[in-house]
Amino acid sequence: MHLKDIILKDAVIEIKSRTKQGVLKELASAAAEKFKLSEDSLYRIISEREKLSSTGIEHGIAIPHGKVSGLKNFILIIGRSSHGVDFNSPDNKPAHLFFLLLSPDETADTHLKILAEICDILSSEKIRENLISLSASEDIVEAILKEESRTKRNI
Numbered sequence: 001m002h003l004k005d006i007i008l009k010d011a012v013i014e015i016k017s018r019t020k021q022g023v024l025k026e027l028a029s030a031a032a033e034k035f036k037l038s039e040d041s042l043y044r045i046i047s048e049r050e051k052l053s054s055t056g057i058e059h060g061i062a063i064p065h066g067k068v069s070g071l072k073n074f075i076l077i078i079g080r081s082s083h084g085v086d087f088n089s090p091d092n093k094p095a096h097l098f099f100l101l102l103s104p105d106e107t108a109d110t111h112l113k114i115l116a117e118i119c120d121i122l123s124s125e126k127i128r129e130n131l132i133s134l135s136a137s138e139d140i141v142e143a144i145l146k147e148e149s150r151t152k153r154n155i
Contacts, residue, residue, distance in 0.1 A: 001110065003117060003148050006074040008034070012137035015081035015098065023085050024050065024064060027100040031077050042068065042102065056089030060132075061122050063115060065101040074114065075102040078140065080132065096132055097122070121147045 013030045017023050024046050032039035045066035049055070056062040062085075077100040084094025099118050103111040122128055127147050134140045 001074075001114075003076065003114070003121075004145050006114070007076045007078075007141055007144065009138045009141050010034075011076060012078045012080065012140045015079040015085065017081075018083065018085060020050070020085060020087055021047070023062075023079065023081070023087070023095075023098060027064060027077055027079055027098060030079075031075055031100060031102060034077070035075055037068070037071075042066075045102075046100065054088035056087030056095050057119065058089050058091040058093070059122070059125070059128060060084065060089075060093055060096040061099070061128065062087040062089070062095040062097070063099045063101065063118055065103070065111070065115065067103050067105050067107070067111065069105050071102060071104045074104070074107075074110070076100065076114075077102075078144075080140075082132075097128065117148065 015023055015026055017026055025043055028043035028046060029039050032042055045068060046064045049066045050064060055064045079098035081096050084096050087095040101114055121144060130143055131140055
């Protein structure tokens with residue numbers, strides 16, 4: 001499996017909220033709309049996960065995630081915020097890029113491998129800056145997939 005198997009060309013949304021909870025609601029809403037899922041249920045799942053520890057990971061990145069009972073396939077939604085949102089990241093910097101990963105219940109290994117792959121891709125400052133500067137959803141997805149193919153990792 002690769003990110004190309006779970007990411008959609010139109011899976012990028014512009015985040016309007018200025019709060020962590022608002023970002024989670026926007027991401028849950030986008031996933032619910034695209035995949036015909038319960039927005040309330042998704043929001044609850046990712047909010048509960050966020051209470052365990054922040055999914056803000058430094059360098060302006062947050063990766064909210066959760067496991068969804070009954071989900072058949074992995075879902076990846078990307079959010080971008082030009083103004084940044086406090087996500088309680090270890091470096092105390094606001095998050096500008098958000099990667100919502102929703103996984104089927106019984107997929108712990110693959111779930112962790114996908115999270116690791118996202119972190120690897122975003123470890124490059126050049127890639128992070130590029131993703132923030134691009135305007136079209138398709139260009140953002142293409143940049144992510146190009147970087148994934150460069151790492152040649154199989155999830």
